[in-house]
Amino acid sequence: MTQSTPEAGKSPARTGQEATVPMPAAASGGPVSHAIFRLARLHRMFAGQLLRRIGLHPGQELVMMHLWELGPQRQTDLVRLMDSDAATMTRTVQRLEQAGFVRRRPSPTDRRASLIEPTAASHALRREVEQSWSQLEGLVTAGLSPDECTAALHTLERLEQNLVQAAADPACADAER
Template sequence: MTSQPSIESRGEVSFAVAKAAKLHRQRADEILSELGLHVGQEMLLNVLWTQGEMTQTELANRLEIQPATLTVALRRLEKSGLIVRSRDPEDQRVSRVQPSFKSGELRDGVMLAWARLERETVQNLSEAEQNMLTILLNKVADGLSAD
């Protein structure tokens, strides 16, 4: 009896990307949990740290996520005291978001965590392979985001 091909054998590249992405996210979660953060929260905070106060819509666009997804993330960060939300004085329908002082205390730790994750991610690659991987993953992302 012949066995059916597996997903792995029908899509080697997709399987490898999915496996690497899963392991990368798990490792990121482990490292960030040491700071009391969940994956994605560090990126949101990083945008606020570098760009400063912005509207929720601007933040969702910058992070390329749905506003509803952002609202959930902001609720958690606000509850943790890491961001401050306020109404725009010119338009009460608009919510503005800024990093709290408390979140600033995490900034160095987040940068160290990402540096550690980067080291672990590329530890088996030469510099040339790292550069090529970056190019190839960006091409994959462009292909997947094409309409």
């Protein structure tokens, strides 16, 4: 992905790999952040297209993946696993429940909690979710060698770790306020 940095009155030279969203001058101090924004937007768009075919919205498949792998979970555990917030998880679970992919049942160990569990209908969906993710991976990594894929993954993990550390740093938290 190349960045575009048009100067006033000039068009960027065309290389065939221009960014889909040109970088505004105000974002010139954050070209990597702008590239991440563009990539995340396109990734979510393609994920949405693939998942819509099987009746899911982006993010719902991740909840289902955890439920398929770990079995029934309390909603608070799903919030933690997904690094989500309670309101978003409530809406996600409600939509999955309305679609018939999950059901709630009382927790045998905590009367205040209920467990979210995958239904038989969701198990039939699992293979389609896996195929959609494989297809999305193929779109994302098209033309990359195995070494380039590995390097990209390491770079993305490092970027994520940088942000995790920044979120845990009280000085960064104070700067946000």
